[in-house]
Amino acid sequence: MTETKEELALLADTAARFAKSDIVPHLAEWEAAGELPRALHRRVAELGWLGLGYAEELGGTPASWAMRTTLAEVLARHGGSGGLMASLFSHNIGLPPIHRHGSAALQAEVIPGVLRGEQISSLAITEPGGGTDVSALRTTARREGDEYVVDGEKIFITSGMRADWITAAVRTDPKDKGPMGISMLVIPGDAAGLSRSRLKKMGWHCSDTAQLRFDGVRVPARYLVGEEGQGFKMILTNFNGERLSMAALALGFSERCYDEALSWARQRKTFGMAIVDHQVIRHKLMDMKTRIESTRAWLNAVVARADSGDKADKGAEWVAQVCLLKNHATQAMQFCADAAVQILGGMGFMEGTACERIYREVKVMTIGGGTDEIMKELASRQLGL
Incomplete structure (x- = not known):
């Protein structure tokens, strides 16, 4: 999809006005609270911005990268808060694996509510013992019947304290210690055995950032994204x-x-x-x-x-x-x-x-x-x- 220059200019103007009227006056309050109000997610969803780049049947709006980066640039320029952008749009790293590789049933269960601003999605990859070296992750998910049992930890997770859906990288093949043993699994935020700890940071104060612990968390096997080993x-x-x-x-x-x-x-x-x-x-x-x-x-x-x-x-x-x-x-x-x-x-x-x-x-x-x-x-x- 290719938008015209006029359409991009209209988006930029709307985003700039929104940032000045609905974001900047409240930033100090949100930074003190350490998180964003869920009402802001719903407001931005009403503008159609949470759904940019997602399929229409899931509540999204097909959009070019030009449109998505224009929105990001303008909200950053006039909002002036990286924490706000990271938290408000954390679904843009949490949902794409589901959007591209998840089953139709999984997409229908997870994505629409997030794009309506009713739920929050996050991505959980980084672990206490390793960051960019994804292939070395240690969080495990072993198959037991129609469920996966997840054990391990994740750290520096944006929107981790509030997330209703956590797209997590897990090791499903304990014999393969490399990249081919990794899968992606969606973990509900209310799952038993999941605990969260808030992390304090130098910046991004209005973005809730968490350390997550999975202690025998049971997840339905249908929450596997794509196939095992493709994570x-x-x-x-x-x-x-x-x-x-x-x-x-x-x-x-x-x-x-x-x-x-x-x-x-x-x-x-x-x-x-x-x-x-x-x-x-x-x-x-x-x-x-x-x-x-x-x-x-x-x-x-x-x-x-x-x-x-x-x-x-x-x-x-x-x-x-x-x-x-x-x-x-x-x-x-x-x-x-x-x-x-x-x-x-x-x-x-x-x-x-x-x-x-x-x-x-x-x-x-x-x-x-x-x-x-x-x-x-x-x-x-x-x-x-």
Whole structure:
């Protein structure tokens, strides 16, 4: 599906107005609470944004990557909170494996309620003993009749405290210690034997993040996503979409830092003149702008290939582009956050400014979805190096 420029512009305008009226005034309250109200999920669902990219028969709306990344960028720019974006849209990493590989019955049971904002979906892969090395995960799911019995732990799970559905990577073949022993299993949030602990973080304060423990959790076998042993491939595919979305978010946060720094520079006066009139400040702003525009151009190019419909456009070289784009975008965000705080000076160190929040949140962007180092290694392998 390809939207027109006018349709994308209308979406951007609507999202910007929504962020200013329905998000920004409440951010401090939500950060203090450590989570988002479920009413916000329902409100965003009414706008149709939770369902972008999902099948119509499941309550979604087919949408291009151009539309999805436009929404992510604009809400990030005008909302200014990575925690909000991670939590509000955690279903976009929790549902895709089900949407692509789950049975029709599983899709019908799980997806519609989430897209209506009535339920929350999360993804559980990372474990206390390992992060990006997915093939080494230790959480097990052994088959007993018509059920799987799950034992193990997951950590750093976004929306983990509130999730009604947890799409978890589990080891179903104890003999295979590598990637082929991994499967994907949907675990209901009210399952007996599931316990959750809230984690405190440097940033993303309005996103509930949890450590999950599975102690003999029994899950109906029909909640298996696809076939046993196919989980690792699902995870790799899922990462591509997550990283592309993170690049769009990083672009939006970089723009927010630039917007706030420029506004402050025009208002703040030192030695009888606005600080924007000092060459050193203008040059800082232009360094920010350079990184923003290079990220935008690269993102648009990668998104265009994703939406082309040509499978050849999404091969190994495209995956490498996604990895390197994710690094470039998050590093641009890191630079812009640092420069904005410096331009704001003491005010940039105070809670309440967007750049202070983004400064605290930038590190998780360079870690989540694959660290900078892993992205470089994966890209080099995709390019045959």
